[in-house]
Amino acid sequence: EAGVTQSPTHLIKTRGQQATLRCSPISGHTSVYWYQQALGLGLQFLLWYDEGEERNRGNFPPRFSGRQFPNYSSELNVNALELEDSALYLCASSFTTGTRYEQYFGPGTRLTVT
């Protein structure tokens, strides 16, 4: 069974540009989560999508946004990039909500803003 996949692996952008990160969940999973892991820090929760709807978002500015498509894949968009947005962005998926399930993570996208 294929795991969570993310693309691209690495992304280099300049300040002020926009970045788009993509995630494909494990087959059968309907929930997708996005996390940011800045250098030396833990995972900071960004966004949670389930069944195409945004269910919750972390303490990040509105320039971090995303969406979930009918096939449950997801996009994370970061507008007006700032240097401190440089981080590893992890996507995870799980079965539908209603109870608590462990989340399965992808390998991440390393975003570098110069």
Next chain:
Amino acid sequence: DQQVKQNSPSLSVQEGRISILNCDYTNSMFDYFLWYKKYPAEGPTFLISISSIKDKNEDGRFTVFLNKSAKHLSLHIVPSQPGDSAVYFCAASEINYGQNFVFGPGTRLSVLP
């Protein structure tokens, strides 16, 4: 304000001995906890979970203990193996927020041969 704390950034243990990784939380509404392991250049991998209705959960070499009154959980790895060397994250969620897990900053475990 960190709701999930892992106060030891790193831990070194001899192969074959016990590794104990600790995690403290401040939110008394947390009722479901997980441990993840992360190798460099890979995403975190789920290890073990525990619900607040239990105080212990065991899976092979991994055991998680939960002390609700102290708002403390620990992960025991026995016996430790060099392949266990990784960063370990604990995560917690509360029933009102379902799958919204709060992660600790992680502890880097080094198992020395």
